[in-house]
Amino acid sequence: MKTRKIYLALLLLAATMTTACEEWLKIEPEYEITDTDLYKNTAGYYKVINGLYRQMSDFSLYGKELSWGMTDVWARYYAIDPASDYKSYPQMYNLEYEAKEAASAASAAWSAGYKIIAQANDLIANTEKTGADFFTNEEVDRNTILGEAYAIRGMMHFDLLRLFGASLEVDADGRYIPYVETYPSTVNPPISNRDFMAKVIDDLEKARDLLKTLDVEVNPSYATSTAYRFFASTNPPQGKFYNNRGTRLNYYAVTVLLARACLWAQETGDALTYAQEIIDLVTAGTFKMDETSISTDPKIFLELLFGFYQDKLVDTYEPYINATNSRRLTIDDRTFFETPGSDQRAIFLNRNFMQKYSYNVSAEKDKVIPNIRISEAYYIAAECLYKTDMAAAAANLMVVRTARKYETPALSGDMTEDAFWEALTYEYRKEFIGEGQLIFFYKRTNRPIIFSEGSFDHKGKLSLPVPDSESAI
Template structure:
């Protein structure tokens, strides 16, 4: 890396409405650093600026969800893509193509820019006076913990793209873990070293958020209506008058951090530790003793296309449907028509019926074709309940407890409408489990950018020419 740009945090100007009110940021185009961190609201704006940027098309608003990563996972038909376009090149792993290189470069640099913003925020808030914040030490810990979690999250995502999976680990250094601000020459580190730091940050963030999200007073924040829709706020709750404390499902809440630990341990090959974190998410209950995270009844999935009941954490993009629509229009030169998603393929599986739209004989995902103003339209799912079941199932399979492994997959499949599922009786080997898990993940994670990483983790190429390790940008500027 030649240099790491020292960036002053420019807070995004964003006037949001409805469910994005918590993301409202400073009304000017630029705010200097001294002014930004002179008030508690400035710290909120700095944190929200990171969330907003992560939801843009360069990152989770497209490339790292339904765009670039799902092309690499072979979700889409090549026949519906312009051969001269970056999407066709990505689908065919033409990583030497200049547009593909540009896309990968923008992901790298934008990710590290957000890490720099997190580091600046962490640096500023560590010694900040709690009296600056409307809710004092409580709010200071919440913002600090979320910034730590975001720093770990982004580093882990870079690792999953730009370093080999653990199954192919060659103990070389592929990227830096940048945890100071400013920095000019960060040191590159190995998979193990990066993962150790990711876990350390996530554990500290989890400790800090435990004092915010899972106390008796605030357990209600994890209920689905308050977490995802900002509704049903109790009288007297601080979220009633201050929306910053609502919509915890759009943020690095306590259980999002727990689920991230499960994901990281899973990647690292620490399957029992991954199981323990995933089980904590499954067992989570709100203030009324109801499960915080549950599947939408399959008969009602057509009314809740993203099943936000089961979302642990999502990103936000106000123009998501507008950005997605051109890729499912017949008149477009690049159409994201799905491969292997035929209606009638399994009439019981609602993911192959109500979640599919059709254009002639071609099918596409309806997950992001939700009109503005409809619940869920701005949500980009990143962490789901189903992933926790897959993680727990693999732990059981690796312990040769194939009946329990099958039960984990059966739970997901039943809640998607496959009421006849009985994998607990038919899975007999770890390879068998992986086959069934990947088949189900392909339907569950369409449009979410997660399947590519599972192919990589298990070294199971979706096509022979698949490439799992991205090249760093030529100039390595971030």
């Protein structure tokens, strides 16, 4: 094997949690390691996959900018002070992508994203050439590691396209960014949006098939039970690496991610199929959509399938909800969340600030940033159905509204298409605050951004410029 030095200041991590009170991931000291050493045993593979999640939770990606930071500023959740000393946010708010600070934030996301893809490709290559009998848990280990690596590669590419490419609604055949599948890789021309999304979906389908071994066939409770999905007090028989499936791209999270990707690719039939699988599990009682404790659980862990763990989240978020801080993220339209008064999602706000990351649910859970939740499956199904079966579309929206105690006035099959879109936009705005999803709803549908002053016609200009330097690829 050709030996390559890999610097692993962030990549080499150990899953050390044995109880809910212990750290989930611990950074090991920085040192150099060769490929041969890295992949010499199962523990090395565990460290690599853990390291990928840790890097994805960096503040340049899902730990901040692609959740409660840049992307939510972009969607105008916040009333941004033009004089803020954090200049990238006013620039993103006003679509000034070429400005220095906004361009720097975009470049950081680009670089971090493609580095993760490169490392995922290295992991995929090493895992695919290694037989199941090499691993401690044999096929369970191999399939889970390979499945999560494919899921990470697909998800990271997808979100880079959502940031830097046009939606298919605006430019289906445009070529914006490359899809990188080998490591090392030097020549990577952009490919068309359609071809790019075909590769995203293919990676996620491979991931789902591989993850079925653990999450559906061998040990389903650690992915389906809320008590086990996040910080269970006992480890599964396969070992502590398999605890906390909600902080990893498990089978069910990938199923919703596939529905999300297929909807972006305008493949509504497939999107509906994947979304309906999750809905059917709710109907069967495997999952729940009847949350009644948002006041004590604003992240709604009962319905959360996947989130990123960021151990410095609370400390990092705190300055942004300080009323005296020029970087504060004041909610743009507080009254929107308070109407109607029965909707429990008003609890997402604390005074004029978003509460999901400032309310201490527990020492560990408060460090989780939601990314994929069950309610999205209902929204996707509704959007796939409204043209052919408005009654079914309305019923799907009402499942979420009822769970949020917003039952009247009820939506029905008599809705016009305009009324449907108004209701669906309302749901996305409320449900996903602090999670970075709303801007991509506006981008995918090419609909105006709604905020306190009415609506903002972005004219399809919701794509960040590809950085001048593509050295990360």
